[in-house]
Amino acid sequence: MTPTLRPTLRQAAPGDYDAIAAVVDGWWGRPILPALPRVFLDHFHRTSLIAEDAGALAGFLVGFPSPSQPDEAYIHFVGVAPGARKSGLARVxxxxxxxxxxxHGRHVVRAITSPVNTGSVAFHRRMGFDVTGPVTGYNGPGKDAITFSRTI
Incomplete structure (x- = not known):
């Protein structure tokens, strides 16, 4: 972490959605909010995380235990404010x-990203994830994905 960043982490709440929605497109520099509908915080807030620094949103992680794969959990979306990047917050x-x-009794964590998101691929490699892909048509015709898996 950078010396000036002192984030506190807490469990997410459904009400955090509006704060995330207000910044996420700007953090990505493109429209990305459609990939994170409100339903994720309505139903998975207890296993999702919010990072705040000086009362402001510094980052978040939306993840949940898989209801279909009893040994797995899934990270759906992670965001870190541009000013907090390279601070170690994503790792935290x-x-x-x-x-x-x-x-929750899970021993494998999975995630996916677009093949063009080389920063995410590099980050997941550094975090010890196995990287597969691009997987052709993972999200439908012409929508390839990189998949990540890590035993914890």
């Missing part, structure tokens, strides 16, 4: 989520 969010996943 992931490590905390690994603990949440273990508390």
């Amino acid at each position: 969010l992931y490590e905390r989520f690994f603990g949440v996943a273990r508390e």
Whole structure:
């Protein structure tokens, strides 16, 4: 972490959605909000995380134990404010989520990204994830994905 960043982490709440929605497109520099509908925080807030620094949103992780794969958890979306990038905050969010996943009896964490998101691929490699892909047509015709898997 950078010396000036002192984030606090907490469990997400449904009401956090509006704060995330207000910044996420700007953080990505393109429209990305449609990939994170409100339903994720309505139904998975207890296993999702919010990072705040000086009362402002610094980052978030939306993840949940898989209801269909009893040994797995899934990280759906992670965001870190541009000013907090390269501070270690994403790693902290992931490590905390690994603990949440273990508390729910999960031993594998999965995630996906677009093949053009080379920063995400590099980050997941550094975090010890196995990287597969691009998987042709993962999200339908012409919509390839990179998949990540890590045993915790």
